[in-house]
Amino acid sequence: MFKGNTSKVHQVKGTVVLMSKNALDFNKDGATAIFSPDFSIKLISSNRVDGHKNGKVGKETSRDKNQPASSLPTLGEGKTAFNISFKLDESFGIPGAFYIKNLKQPEFFLVTLTLDIPDHGTIHFVCNSWVYKAQKDRIFFANKTYLPDTTPTAFKKYREDELKSLRGEGKEKGKRQEHERIYDYDVYNDLGNPDKSDDLARPVLGDSSAYPYPRRGRTGRDKTKKDPKSETPASGDTYIPRDEKIGHLKSSDFLTNGIKSLAQNVLPQFQSAIALDPEFDNFNDVRGLFKDGLPLLTDAIRTISQTPVIKEIFQIDGEKVKFPPPHVIQNGESWMTDEEFGREMLAGVHPCRIQRLQEFPPTSKLDASVYGDQTSKITKKNLQINLGKLTVEKALKDNRLFILDYHDAFLPFLRKINGLPNTKCYATRTILFLKDDGTLKPLAIELSLPHAEGDRCGANSRVILPAHQGAERTIWQLSKAYVVVNDSCYHQLVSHWLNTHAIMEPFVIATNRHLSVLHPIHKLLSPHYRDTMNVNGVARQSLINAGGLIEQSFLPGKYALEMSSAAYKNWVFTDQALPEDLVKRGMAVKDSSNLLQLVIKDYPYAVDGLKIWSAILNWVTKYVSFYYSDRVGEDRELESWWKEVVKEGHGDLKDKPWWPTKLNTRQNLIHICSTIIWIASAQHAAVNFGQYPYGDHILNRPTLTRRLIPDPGTKEYNELSTNHEKAYLKTITKKHEALVNLSVIAILSRHASDEVYLGQRDNPNWTDDEKVLKAFKHFGGELKKIENEILERNNNSSLRNRVKMPYTVLLPTSEEGLTFRGIPNSISI
Known part of the structure; x- marks a missing residue:
């Protein structure tokens, strides 16, 4: 490290960047409060060991209190730099880690430490962690990357000890404290509040064949008095490992x-x-x-x-x-048209549910011994009316018939839902035809209710066809509303909450429990976990909890999370990758060269999404290939990580045959990591940031219906032809629920000013590997090209599904606010 006399003591200068608990603290005079933390640091050698073969630990050193702190514009809002110097000689070697102790304030946020080593260069420590006075000395490593078997001897024990502390070994019981950094699993048993009211009791989700669910982070609060299986709801902030609440995000x-x-x-x-x-x-x-x-x-x-x-x-x-x-309101009354109804299935807020119709009539996967024959009542004659000279058989063969099918998702819950005050709905199937111009035209909507004589008698169904006059016109419009309500609820509860937020949390927990911060896969995935546990904790407290805002404004009410549990039974991790999803839904097929071909060429979600997927896959392939030749199966941390994801994090599905059983090939690892990144970034963006542009016009996207189609001869039926607006509004979401929904999704659809987008990192020194940094820069360049391509497609007047409303949610970057675009790295809102 040092040249010249090895016994000579040299001074190593360092800069520590911190933030206070509240970077916007003000004193009583209105001026910014002085942030004056007291801390000490001990450097740890990366290449010199003590008698126990651990990296040598230097002397405890405090910051230079004679030098004023600096708050430079380049540091970013709320960040303060402090000088510190160390005295080292040749026998210490090269620093590669350090201990830090908080001596004064309850907590501060440690951003970075930078060391300037004579004759060696600069060493960067990217920390981004809360340091509490109540904690023991905290260890941080430099921005180097090591597989477990390539870890320097000096770091092996430190690496293992840090993972043990994150697993909370020896602290499995009791309520978690704010300063703790323990990652552990629990079931969703904190949604209800039975001690407050019997009506607020909710079943435990997870660890049950009746209500399977992904695991959440364990908080350890006391159990409720009335239900020993349920945990008392959080009265204040919900515990999450402290570093999951990033400094001032x-x-x-x-x-x-x-x-x-x-x-x-x-x-x-x-x-x-x-x-x-x-x-x-x-x-x-x-x-x-x-x-x-x-x-x-x-x-x-x-x-x-x-x-x-x-x-x-x-x-x-x-x-x-x-x-x-x-x-969507800018297009006047276009929301009422059949064209817009079909277009939003391909380019709206929920474009990942429509399927190609591959059998006729559509069938059900519900258990026939429980629900009887649930085969669709839609006939060829129903479809033929609007197919002209084309037969149903020919349309099927030519891949021109599609279905939006919510029959199985809703029918088992309809008796419960329709028994709630002020909610009435159907389970729906919608069949659509692909026109020559690439747009979809609805041909028929099937509305189904449970049979009056019992579930095993099948469904009581009626088929509604397009109409443009009188009561039939309003009935057709109402039928589309029932479909949209099914779609709105499934979107929010399954495609959004379950399939992105909830399923990601076990990956966050397992990664921190088993992959060291030194591990290349930890460095790859950690930006895509940023703030997800915190957001989910807020959701459990105010959004998806009993009596929360989702239950208030969406059709299933108190049965909302039960419905998402039922959907989780059919969740398949490998199908979350976009190409596999498109093939499974019949929206893409593989040609003779094994290349993916879209069945609908003007399918904005798929066209733009496949470009983003390909860029992610290419980046992950390069990254993983830097660190693994093909000895993936020998990585013990990786093996423990994946085993726990399957057996614990998604334990209710652990016996499903579709899980990759072991991470024993580089290709498996690449595909798994690419899928995780896709879900956390682009897939979440696709189902989240379009909510306000479409969903806040409640006429276009109602969240509940309050009555069924009136019977002929009644006053309500006559109103269908005399006042269709009144009839429609009496059926869909009323004012209070509309205002709740409008307000909530205005928050959920918004970007923060400090958001970090796909292809970006919050610190340029996240790794010291120049090859990796070069590949990451190329990834960012690819995303920029994709952004330009999307903008060009949105200006192409021949692409009818983009004309009235450009498809922008998969544009990688965004500004702050309600922008209807941008792919954040993680599920951070």
């Missing part, structure tokens, strides 16, 4: 504060304002939320004006609150 702060503000301050004011007028009178009344605003009392305006979420999202105009106009 604004999307996290906005979500947490925004949801709480909505529940406590905003929505009660909205409810009071509409108490005497709970129904929309006509379509203009709905549009008025965006154009004219919601009138509120002066006191209410004063209350919500002091609420941060309002300032960020809504506009206060005098004594009215205006909501940002959703994009």
